[in-house]
Amino acid sequence: MEERIGPALRQARKARGITLRALAADAGVSASLLSQVENGKSQPSVSTLYVLVSRLGISLDDLLGLDVRETTAEEPLSGAAGPAGVSRPGFTLQRAADSPVLNMDSGVRWERLASFDDGMVEALLVTYPPGASSSAEGALMRHGGFEFAYLMEGSLTLTLEFDRYELGAGDSFCFDSTRPHLYVNDSRATARGLWYVIGPNSAEHTRERLTDVVSRVVAGKAPSPLDAGDAIRRLGVKGLVSGG
Numbered sequence: 119m120e121e122r123i124g125p126a127l128r129q130a131r132k133a134r135g136i137t138l139r140a141l142a143a144d145a146g147v148s149a150s151l152l153s154q155v156e157n158g159k160s161q162p163s164v165s166t167l168y169v170l171v172s173r174l175g176i177s178l179d180d181l182l183g184l185d186v187r188e189t190t191a192e193e194p195l196s197g198a199a200g201p202a203g204v205s206r207p208g209f210t211l212q213r214a215a216d217s218p219v220l221n222m223d224s225g226v227r228w229e230r231l232a233s234f235d236d237g238m239v240e241a242l243l244v245t246y247p248p249g250a251s252s253s254a255e256g257a258l259m260r261h262g263g264f265e266f267a268y269l270m271e272g273s274l275t276l277t278l279e280f281d282r283y284e285l286g287a288g289d290s291f292c293f294d295s296t297r298p299h300l301y302v303n304d305s306r307a308t309a310r311g312l313w314y315v316i317g318p319n320s321a322e323h324t325r326e327r328l329t330d331v332v333s334r335v336v337a338g339k340a341p342s343p344l345d346a347g348d349a350i351r352r353l354g355v356k357g358l359v360s361g362g
């Protein structure tokens with residue numbers, strides 16, 4: 119599935135009249151790296167992928183090339199459902215062998231689970247090998263929606279704005295995804311869990327979140343950033359992802 123990501127990104131970029139250098143600048147990566155991604159020679163980190171998808175207005179379905187077979191309401195589900203599963207109003211069946219997989223250069227693996235085509239819910243089986251991070255550069259990221267997750271095995275460290283949480287197998291959590299965050303597996307065991315990102319957030323909602331973060335610092339409820347660069351990284355004010 120990874121070979122479809124680059125062409126999909128390039129096609130979406132050209133369709134919107136965005137130059138490679140402009141998109142690279144928005145994503146905080148070099149034009150040469152983005153060119154390698156579009157040509158299938160490199161895979162983006164989770165944080166870079168989020169900002170590319172947001173800037174281009176495309177979905178994980180577009181990137182991963184999920185292609186399910188349309189059926190009618192009268193068609194029975196018994197027997198073989200076809201290599202790409204079944205999709206009809208109110209029901210989607212995705213076969214295990216056809217789950218689209220995306221391996222990030224930061225070591226993270228996304229396996230897209232069944233969902234509807236309305237784009238309101240992104241369902242993922244996420245794997246973090248030892249040493250893997252949601253950002254290859256260690257930058258906090260933010261994106262639209264609300265994030266719900268259940269860690270099935272292993273452990274992760276979640277940095278959420280100015281707070282850090284140690285997560286273990288059986289832990290579940292949720293938060294507003296416009297809050298800058300980062301996942302890291304500092305252990306020697308693989309971490310794996312179910313993630314659901316539900317509902318895009320409006321620009322107004324994002325501005326409210328950033329205002330709240332700044333207010334917490336001013337009110338002394340959160341530590342002050344070390345410098346301007348630290349503030350930018352924490353708040354994610356460049357596009358959707360900060361720190362490169």
